[in-house]
Amino acid sequence: MVSHTIVLGVGGGIAAYKAASLLRLFTEAGHSVTVVPTEAATRFVGVATWEALSGHSVTNSVFDMVEKVNHVQLGQQADLIVVAPATADLLAKAANGRADDLLTTTLLMARGPVLFSPAMHTEMWRHPATQDNIARLRAHGAHVLDPAVGRLTGKDSGPGRLPEAEDIFAASMALLDGTVAPGIEPGSLDGRQVVITAGGTREPLDPVRFLGNRSSGKQGVALAAAALAAGARVTLIAAHLEVPTPAGAAVVGVETALELREATLAAAADADVVIMAAAVADFRPATSAATKIKKRDDVADPVITLVRNPDILAELGATRATRQAGQLIVGFAAETGDDGGSVLDYARAKLERKGADLLVVNEVGGGKVFGQDSNQVTILARGSTEQAQAAGSKDQVAAAVVALVASRLAAAHG
Template identity: 70%
Template sequence: MRIVLGVGGGIAAYKVASLLRLFTEAGHHVTVIPTEAATRFVGTATWEALSGNPVSNSVFDDVHQVNHVRLGHEADLVVIAPATADLLAKAATGQAGDLLTNTLLMAHGPVLFAPAMHTEMWQHAATRANVETLRSRGVAVLEPAIGRLTGSDSGPGRLPEPEVIFDAAMALVEGQSDYQLPLAGRTVTISAGGTREPLDPVRFLGNRSSGKQGVALAVAARNAGATVRLIAAHMEVLPPPGVDVIKVETALQLREAALAAAADSDVVIMSAAVADFRPAEVSSTKIKKRDDTADPVITLVRNPDILHELVERRNSSGSAEGEQLIVGFAAETGDSHGDVLAYAEAKLQRKGCDLLVVNHVGADKVFGQDTNSVVILARSGSEPQEASGTKTQVSAAIISRIGFELNHVSPRT
């Protein structure tokens, strides 16, 4: 596929080098057209080295090839990143003062803008009008991410992560002209992995969680346009790029991090395997095994119910209906008193969360595996939803359901 990658003159231009690499590694032929201002942030040598093609921003270079017409005609896709307020305005008003804006006017295929600018610029009436004009013409304009901007400011206006732009671009080419990022502009907090409760400086009480499902959820939420915070307990996999990572070890540490992160989160997903109990006492020295002493007796105390506390805080804060969605996970086994779903339904009512993702776990199920099978239960009483496959596929189904819930709020009971 032939892609024209237009680079606007913003500080986020440096992140577009990673987007270019994603396109080229996927086998696409990419022509980079930076604006003159963009070359002040990233030089043409970088774009030429990464794309393998010559780079120009002038209509007077290689005139015999009529590039200002040819590039737009030949492109299967045009992506503009970062799309500055200036570029959005020029595109909306049909200006053609350089090679990039000429190419936009000549483009026959899909066009995707990934905006990046200061919050006040993004929220200005002029910029909003330009965005609406472009969208009314069938041009795809992503919502910017929310996060740290240039300097100490934070807010909407951050360039979406390269992986998010890449996924949106591929979806657009595949014919999803109405492609929207279901979590664009949302902040999602996800807990992952298994907590470890220390017994002494050497030993701990832990569980079998690998963190694979939580990491897959973080990737799916990121690719859906969200700003993602990953509260990472012990994991056997690395956190994904493009998410903020908060490392914790114990259930109490996870509680503190989750309550703080949830304060400004639109969605909280508690997928970590949190220990129900911890040792009442932690030895400051290694507990020795000696023939002249009795076997140690370990007294356990309950850990706080973090999921229930998150729900209580949300409900007592006076938040408007649908302002925050809380998703719990239940790793269950059946017994003589009930099956997995019976225990899960009881847990859903007890915890009060909006959605509960239920795993049937066992020694050779779920933990550490690359596949999963879950049932999504809703407090609203809607029919249970099943999802199975790789943990990536299961995560996509869960994030899709969350996006649906955020846009189709049912009253909580």
């Protein structure tokens, strides 16, 4: 692996201690890392710890190493800047170009990619001001991971947890290795209406139980954020999500596949682009009990009969002539290979069968994709043997998909 120069910015949150594990991953991979903590971060993890783990001197003052013009050279010389944890305050400063310490000044001097990994309480993450700041950072070309969902400080639980060090490391390496497609060009979707489905549908068995899947909705939400950053008007058809929806999107909440179909067909009527990223259940129970199904010794175990749900993507492809002229349809396929064919063999057949223009393919199983903060996809185009690759965080993959959509629309309309 090629050795790179990395700046690791550490914000002043309780998750600062987790950045030590990320630092270890960087250094063990052979990279040279300079840690730049905020003043508040040093209240959680001391300077001595960062110096011992990185092998470099550590400061957060622009008045140290003045002879080297440290606040300028750090950003200019870094191949990558990673900020983990990125607190709400730090995101606000970065989004608005504040430069009142060494880290924020370094961010303004960045010549290479910048990756933010937010961590904060759920209410702070979902606040419209924070979401606006994230959208602004993405529009400026920065990469922002969605936080993980789980236990926070104290008894709180929800979205806002710092992703695992391994996930942040994987996203960082994808940026350094250049495996991520070009980012979003602000304004590339100005005036376009984009419909995106996200999350996993839930098919009720009774008032308590349902049939569902492992989709977190992270990829669909990242696509919505990317389309908003490109200037689109976005309608997000949201099934079950484990992450908050982006500020600026018109959100339509659904639960079942039938509800998602109805909402999608209605929203797609005048859309320029429809992106089907939701994990839609292929089957649903033939009947749903009006009361909770009881587990009783004197009654036989229930037998659940399943019926097929409609194929929404295929229906969109078959009826496109009745909607907006030149509409671009993008499907998602979670595939596994077997003795009958590879992942891409099945995906190409699905693309032609469904009538979509693009198909974003990811391999699932063995812990891949579902619920993770990183992704690796192949993008296929109907009627073509060409394929594009995108890897890294789900934000990065979303940026690659949206950039490809924008370029195809631009080419189609001259």
